[in-house]
Amino acid sequence: xxxxxxxxxxxxxxxxIVQINCTYQTSGFNGLxxxxxxxxxAPTFLSYNVLDGLEEKGRFSSFLSRSKGYSYLLLKxxxxxxxxxxxxxxxxxxxxxxxxxxxxxxxxx
Amino acid sequence: xxxxxxxxxxxxxxxxRRMTLRCTQDMRHNAMYWYRQDLGLGLxxxxxxxxxxxxxxxEVPDGYSVSRAxxxxxxxxxxxxxxxxxxVYFCASSDSGTENTGELFFGEGSRxxxx
Numbered sequence: 001x002x003x004x005x006x007x008x009x010x011x012x013x014x015x016x017i018v019q020i021n022c023t024y025q026t027s028g029f030n031g032l033x034x035x036x037x038x039x040x041x042a043p044t045f046l047s048y049n050v051l052d053g054l055e056e057k058g059r060f061s062s063f064l065s066r067s068k069g070y071s072y073l074l075l076k077x078x079x080x081x082x083x084x085x086x087x088x089x090x091x092x093x094x095x096x097x098x099x100x101x102x103x104x105x106x107x108x109x
Numbered sequence: 110x111x112x113x114x115x116x117x118x119x120x121x122x123x124x125x126r127r128m129t130l131r132c133t134q135d136m137r138h139n140a141m142y143w144y145r146q147d148l149g150l151g152l153x154x155x156x157x158x159x160x161x162x163x164x165x166x167x168e169v170p171d172g173y174s175v176s177r178a179x180x181x182x183x184x185x186x187x188x189x190x191x192x193x194x195x196x197v198y199f200c201a202s203s204d205s206g207t208e209n210t211g212e213l214f215f216g217e218g219s220r221x222x223x224x
Contacts, residue, residue: 004151035213042199042215043152087152097213099151 002026004100006088011106012078020073020086020103028093034062034073035087037102043087046073075105083107112136115200115216122190123224130185130219132200140203141183142167142213143175145196152199158183190223197221 005023012018024032031050035043049055049064049071061074073086085102092098113134122128134141139160144152154167158177172194174186187194198219205211 033212042217043213044215045212048212089151097154099153101149101151 002092002098004088004090004098006086006100006103008101009104009106011108012075014078014080014107014109016078017074017076018078018105020075020088020105022071022073022088022100024069024071024088024090024098024100026069026090026092026098029066030091030093030095032062032064032071032091033087033089033097034071035089036084037087038084046086078107080107080109113200113202113214113216115198115219117219118217119220121222121224124191126190128187128190128221130187130198130200130221132183132185132216133181134183134200134202134214135181136202136204136214137180138202138204138214139180140205141177142201142203143173143183143185144199144201145169146199146218147196155185155198187221190221192223195221195223 003025033048034046036046037043047062049062054063059076064071085104087102088100090098116131142157143155146152153169155173156167156175158164161177161180164175200216201213203211203213
């Protein structure tokens with residue numbers, strides 16, 4: 001079956017760095033997405049990786065290793081507003097989007 | 110304001126009742142989707158539409174139906190609601206059609222409780 005694994009919850013300190021991991025087992029691969037979802041709100045797009053390597057976008061970076069079925073989202077200089085759930089999603093060979101359950105990130109002062 | 114609008118925002122209804130969740134987008138996106146989100150589970154696709162006039166079944170289509178009469182509107186209907194359909198429903202759109210390589214834009218969600 002197809003599966004996306006992410007930690008359920010993580011805690012980090014304001015100003016620090018946190019890495020949220022995502023591993024996937026899917027039938028084929030056509031890209032990996034990261035979305036941010038604040039409590040009670042809609043998911044919003046953060047990043048898209050289709051080739052191996054690191055994509056940097058301000059304080060957020062996303063890394064992909066297709067051979068390992070692995071990605072991570074790196075958040076630097078954490079702010080309180082970064083408290084949210086982070087959703088990993090993979091597009092399989094049929095271009096179906098498979099979603100992880102999300103990682104709830106708690107930022108402490 | 111450009112984007113996706115869902116209605117209602119929240120609804121409580123009795124089991125057995127019929128309910129339609131409305132979704133309208135003004136971005137002229139070809140593809141639209143309905144997801145449900147339940148605690149501890151990833152977003153699950155209910156139905157999708159790659160273009161006006163066509164629809165398809167997602168991962169959890171049973172008990173739901175959709176229509177896509179035009180580009181902008183994609184209503185989701187529960188013919189006879191059951192308590193297991195209690196969830197938060199998100200409508201989304203993208204401009205990538207059948208190739209799911211594009212960013213999804215989500216509505217604010219409709220919280221549905223079936224008693």
